[in-house]
Amino acid sequence: MKKCCILVFGLLFVCSHSALAEQIGSVDTVFKLFGPDHKIVVEAFDDPDIKNVTCYISRAKTGGIKGGLGLAEDTSDAAISCQQVGPIELSDKIKQGKDKGTVVFQKRTSLVFKKLQVVRFYDDKRNALIYLSYSDKVVDGSPKNALSAVPIIPWGAR
Template sequence: MTRMILAALACLATPQLLPAKEVGRIGVDWVGNDIIVEAIHDPKVAGVTCHITYFERSLIDRLSQGNWFEDPSNASIACRQTGPIIVGDIDRGRSGEDVFRERRSIVLKTLRIRRIFDAENQTLIYVAHARELTEGSAKMAVSTVPLFGDATQPTE
């Protein structure tokens, strides 16, 4: 139990890696639930922008459902080249590295975007997923950005 409390405190103390900018908001029902659209620029890969969408519950929905502190884990992602791609010092390991992280509940759940470099196919893979302290989530979305030409090759 102490380990779980320490892990929860560590999650709270961890800053968001990269700020997202809200670029759109779609109202989906009369109680005020919305789909949020945000743009995120990869901090280590110039020329790549990811757009994520996720559901944000309204106060009325929170009151009627009784779950005050949590939003759903569902998210969608699309990443595209938005300028000349320059790959910086990225993690080339099989598990990649976080590009973005945002809390989706008070303590236990975060929405993350993780970048993985597929060297064989010269492609950047971006995976949006929820990470929960107590149980995993199978809700995820993936987007890829191919790297073409000598100027876009990652630096060693």
């Protein structure tokens, strides 16, 4: 009984720590007779540390019975595009280069071990924010990844 309770609380913990992203839309890619179809989901999230940067991620979501129950492992395919949506002010920590890659987004893509992550870097020389998305499960010797750059430009100045 004790092991059962630990398992249930463990599953609740895993499910409760999904990233906060707003689903924008989705398209079905494969019809499944039982359970939801396989699809590509588009989600948006705001950088938690830098105001006025929004990132959009498209990712594969496995359907079927296992997918409907949250037991399926999603593929590692994902794309990212980040945009400046207003004036950007960087903290001193980021400006001074002490922020050498910060995880700004995580989404579980399997029940236990696999996550889609987004890491932010600051390129001082080019005054740009770089967002790298990757799956932390190695696929064919290297993780699948995608990149988006946000040049920091004056906002509203004419």
